[in-house]
Amino acid sequence: MDTHNRSLDHDRAEHAGEMHIVRPPLYIAIFLSLLALTALTTGMSYVDLGVFNAVIALAIACFKASLVVLFFMHIHYSSRLLKMTVGAGLFTFMLLISLTMTDYISRAWGRF
Amino acid sequence: MDSQAYASATDTLPAEHGHPPFLRHHFESVSQQREAANFGMWVFLLTEVMFFGGMFCAYLIFRNWYHPAFVAGSNTLDITLGTTNTAVLIASSFTMAMSVYAAEIRRRGMLMFFLACTIVLGFVFLGIKGVEYHQKFVDHHVPGPSFSIEEFVHPSNPKALALTPDMAEKTQLYFSLYFLMTGMHALHMIIGISLLFFLLWRAYKGAYTEGHVMPIENFGLYWHFVDIIWIFLFPLLYLISRYR
Structure with missing residues (x-):
């Protein structure tokens, strides 16, 4: 019951115009992670892992896309x-x- | 609150009524308007996911069918330019995210700076893509009458497998999909850069630093989406078929 009330309060706060503002340090952290993952995926493509080359490359791509959706596109908030x-x-x-x-x-x- | 009731309530108010000029009457608050617009933008992006999804699907199927041709085609791409372009596009997503932040904290100069950075990085991406396309023309690797299978039948790279002329012809399919997917992606970039010039001009007029963040935020969603498409194109076209 208590959590239900709190989520209602949260909804009301959102409608009062208090949107979450994501701060630059988080954007910088996501940016650097994306660059590191790009370096990682390019590096991995030179190692012979058979079918797992494709699996790992796509897994890294999915992870990068999730970071973009959640933080750059604010879906997390x-x-x-x-x-x-x-x-x-x-x-x-x-x-x-x-x-x-x-x-x-x-x-x-x-x-x- | 019932939107109908709200609309009739505002009708009775004098011309100088108490809400920001960019808030439409059918919305209760700025944040509600912003979320409705975000929702609409996401629905548009979902249609874009299906649009690119069809091409990704075609790529996966044909890669299965003509695997040797796709491996040979993929290895003619320049991995250094591809990786550089990925980094450039990620950087442009970062500057776009910072633009949204600048609009949220209402800093006009900062907003214009980051929008301009995004435009420059967008042009750098297209420039590098242009260099890559040019190389394909020089190598006769553009599908059509001038296409040459020479490199795939008698490869110059010692690691490459020589293909039969039949299979080598299928590399045209790889390059068709390469030009279709990167071309559609580049078209989205060109549309995005055009919109950025408009946003930069409106930002200069001060349109987005008085609480009206929504156009910047929605454009940001589009720009990040274009980035995500590249995040998947890069491994599929450049990475997963390298000779080792």
Whole structure:
């Protein structure tokens, strides 16, 4: 009950015009992390890891994209409405990829 | 609050009513207007995700089908230029994030400085991309009548596998997708830079440092989205098929 009231207060505070302002030190930290991850992913591409080269490169890309969405695009501080919207987009994209790939990957299975 | 009730309440107010000029009457508060606009922007970005998603999907499928051709095509790209461009674009995202901060703390000069930095970095990215495109024309690696499979049938790189002429022809598919995806990305950058010039001019007039952060913030979402597309294009096109 108490937490419910607090979240209502929080919503009211948001509507009163108090949007969260992200400070430069955080932006700088995210910027440097993104640069470090770029160096890491380029470096990893010179190491032979078989199929894991693609897996690791895409995992790093997903992590970088998450940093951008959460902090540069403020989703970490946004309302549940916006978090839900981003989630819906991600889900629809996964449907696009996975439903198309179920057919093609199962046909080409073992060839790559 | 019921929006209908609010609209009729404001009708009775005199012309000089108590809200900022940029707050539309159908919104209860500036932050509500800002969130509604953010929501609309995100819905637009979701359509963009599906637009680029289709191309990513095509790339994944054809890479599966003609893997040797895609590996050979990918290795003709300049990894140094690709990595540099990734860093440039990330830097431009950072300066864009700082622009939003400058608008939030209402500093006009700082806002104009960071918007200008974003424009410059955007042009640097396009310039480097232009150098890469130019090299493709020089090498006859642009799909079409002038395309040459010579490099893929008799590779100059000792690490490269020589392809049969049949498979070597499929490198055209790799380069078609390369030009389609990076070209669409570059088009988004060009649109973004054009909008940035407009925002810079409006910022100079003081439009965004009186509490009206929303246009800067929404443009920021677009710019970061374009950055995210590149974050995925870079490993897919340049990195995952390197010869080792």
